[in-house]
Amino acid sequence: DVKVTQSSRYLVKRTGEKVFLECVQDMDHENMFWYRQDPGLGLRLIYFSYDVKMKEKGDIPEGYSVSREKKERFSLILESASTNQTSMYLCASSWGADEQYFGPGTRLTVT
Amino acid sequence: AQSVTQLGSHVSVSEGALVLLRCNYSSSVPPYLFWYVQYPNQGLQLLLKYTTGATLVKGINGFEAEFKKSETSFHLTKPSAHMSDAAEYFCAVSPFYSSASKIIFGSGTRLSIRP
Numbered sequence: 001d002v003k004v005t006q007s008s009r010y011l012v013k014r015t016g017e018k019v020f021l022e023c024v025q026d027m028d029h030e031n032m033f034w035y036r037q038d039p040g041l042g043l044r045l046i047y048f049s050y051d052v053k054m055k056e057k058g059d060i061p062e063g064y065s066v067s068r069e070k071k072e073r074f075s076l077i078l079e080s081a082s083t084n085q086t087s088m089y090l091c092a093s094s095w096g097a098d099e100q101y102f103g104p105g106t107r108l109t110v111t
Numbered sequence: 112a113q114s115v116t117q118l119g120s121h122v123s124v125s126e127g128a129l130v131l132l133r134c135n136y137s138s139s140v141p142p143y144l145f146w147y148v149q150y151p152n153q154g155l156q157l158l159l160k161y162t163t164g165a166t167l168v169k170g171i172n173g174f175e176a177e178f179k180k181s182e183t184s185f186h187l188t189k190p191s192a193h194m195s196d197a198a199e200y201f202c203a204v205s206p207f208y209s210s211a212s213k214i215i216f217g218s219g220t221r222l223s224i225r226p
Binding site for chain 1 (some may be wrong): 116120143145147152153154156157162170183201206213214215216218219
């Protein structure tokens with residue numbers, strides 16, 4: 001059974017803090033993704049990675065960076081958190097063009 | 112380019128009634144098609160998918176969807192709604208040929224079930 005885990009379910013940070021969200025998958029998937037989900041806006045892709053140390057910008061990369069040093073782990077970094085980054089963050093992984101497997105999500109609040 | 116349109120951001124049906132959630136897509140190449148479900152404060156879970164072969168696809172929890180190429184549709188149905196079906200549903204498309212493929216998600220349809 002594929003498992004995608006995220007480091008926190010709920011997180012509260014202050015404006016200007018550096019925030020790390022981590023995601024780990026256990027199925028040797030080559031692709032990993034970070035989305036944010038906001039009411040009325042659906043899922044928006046922030047970054048994705050198709051191999052170790054490889055990354056591509058998604059639709060809304062501004063204010064975010066990512067790191068993939070190992071195949072199973074994909075980190076999302078908010079260099080200086082702002083209140084407009086308060087959101088639900090979802091990590092996913094996949095093999096090729098097939099279905100994506102999602103983690104449980106991290107609800108981040110920036111105050 | 113690919114896109115997905117889900118008709119109706121909110122659908123409400125009575126318990127025991129037919130559920131129909133509409134999804135239309137555009138794709139310049141043969142697509143993979145997916146339906147996901149999201150319960151409150153959880154991640155997305157795959158309901159069913161179409162890749163190739165039989166156009167009527169059965170999924171979990173009694174849901175099914177039919178790929179209609181001529182109509183570029185992939186509507187989700189369930190004959191009899193249950194209270195536990197209340198959730199948000201996302202239709203998605205990806206190009207099957209790509210090894211590093213992004214999935215394009217629709218904007219979602221919130222399904223409410225009336226007692």
